[in-house]
Amino acid sequence: MSVFQRLAWLAAHRRRRGSWLAIAVAVVASLVVSRAALAHEIDxxxxxxxxxxxxxxxxxxxxxxxxxxxxxxxxxxxxxxxxxxxxxxxxxxxxxxxxxxxxxxxxxxxxxxxxxxxxxxxxxxxxxxxxxxxxxxxxxxxxxxxxxxxxxxxxxxxxxxxxxxxxxxxxxxxxxxxxxxxxxxxxxxxxxxxxPARGAWDVAKECFTLGVEHIWFGIDHVVFLVGLVLLGGRLRDLAATITAFTVSHSITLAATVLGIVAPSPSLIEPLIALSVAYVGVENFIVKDIAKRWRIAGIFGFIHGFGFAGAVGDKLPTERLPVALATFNLGVEAGQLVLLFAIVPVLTLLRKRDWFERRGVQVLSGAVVVAGLFWFIERVFVA
Incomplete structure (x- = not known):
């Protein structure tokens, strides 16, 4: 059954507990995040x-x-x-x-x-x-x-x-x-x-803050993370998934900022959007989340190019190694804060039958819709 068939099924059974609320959450969330991430940008x-x-x-x-x-x-x-x-x-x-x-x-x-x-x-x-x-x-x-x-x-x-x-x-x-x-x-x-010459500590503070702000306001990355952890699972499996994502995006972030590779944003941005949609779809069909670290690692390489593309050549050049390292640390710190906020809430919600039966599917549907919306905008509109 497709995502849209599932949403139609929920609408047909509107008298069941939470159906209309769940549909509303899916639609509103999709519209909000879609307009918030026309492109992956940093201030x-x-x-x-x-x-x-x-x-x-x-x-x-x-x-x-x-x-x-x-x-x-x-x-x-x-x-x-x-x-x-x-x-x-x-x-x-x-x-x-x-x-x-x-x-x-x-x-x-x-x-x-x-x-x-x-x-x-x-x-x-x-x-x-x-x-x-x-x-x-x-x-x-x-x-x-x-x-x-x-x-x-x-x-x-x-x-x-x-x-x-x-x-x-x-x-x-x-x-x-x-x-x-x-x-x-x-x-x-x-x-x-x-x-006065800025010391390494001054550069580190500035770039760490940039990294934190970047992940918090990069709504497509946030939705991708939510999609990854929606199904829950053992702590070690979640840790493996997030670690794979972190390691791979750190590699491509560094390679791009240092000028080793230079992929086109017109290719990377739609791929990031598709990665969001894919994770949402996978939530309907995946059986063994213990192996999800593999796909998280692959998509992490793409998201790393997105991080680097947003920063471009704007990091301070006088201490580039420090700037790059602390920007990446800021991204990781911001990511951990988001996960520490999201995972406990999802854990509590999973204790309720209605969320296990319908909530996960509806939120996954919202992830799919958001990813597809971004893909269409970045390919045909932007």
């Missing part, structure tokens, strides 16, 4: 700041999910996603961006103009702002981006790169919060002193 952008003739330029690349929250006027068809043709400049877009990204030289505001709004790749959008010429006596221009961050989400962070004349490599930093800003030297002026 992390990339900023490139450089001097120009008596002024400065800011180039910022963001995920399309962040961009549509920031500039809803771009979404011409109102579908909650941005196509390449929708990421174009307009007066409304320029006004919005210049209200969120501002610059001053000393205490004197700098006039700005938006010089580009365009798609950057399959998952991102790029905009550039030129400030100047700026009056004032300060040798540097302060570009404030905090309002831009808080307009997207309270967790937004940016890996910023500041180009300084005479220095071979740009200075990099992680920016976040309402007061985030960067100092850019003006023209041939002497460069401001570099900020």
């Amino acid at each position: 992390l952008s990339r900023g490139d700041y450089r001097p120009s003739d008596q002024g400065a330029e800011a180039w910022i690349e963001m995920s399309r999910g962040d961009l549509v929250r920031l500039l809803p006027n771009l979404d011409a068809d109102g579908d909650g996603a941005l196509s390449d043709s929708e990421i174009t400049p307009s007066d409304a877009t320029s006004k919005r961006l210049l209200g969120l990204v501002t610059a001053t030289r000393g205490d004197v505001p700098c006039a700005g103009s938006v010089i580009q709004v365009a798609p950057s790749d399959a998952k991102g959008g790029l905009f550039g702002i030129r400030f100047g010429p700026c009056e004032g006596e300060s040798p540097s221009i302060r570009i404030a981006v905090g309002s831009l961050f808080t307009a997207t989400s309270f967790t937004h962070r940016q890996t910023g790169f500041v180009h300084v004349p005479g220095e071979e490599k740009p200075r990099d930093m992680i920016l976040h919060g309402q007061d985030a800003s960067v100092e850019v030297p003006v023209g041939g002026a002497a460069a401001p002193p570099p900020p």
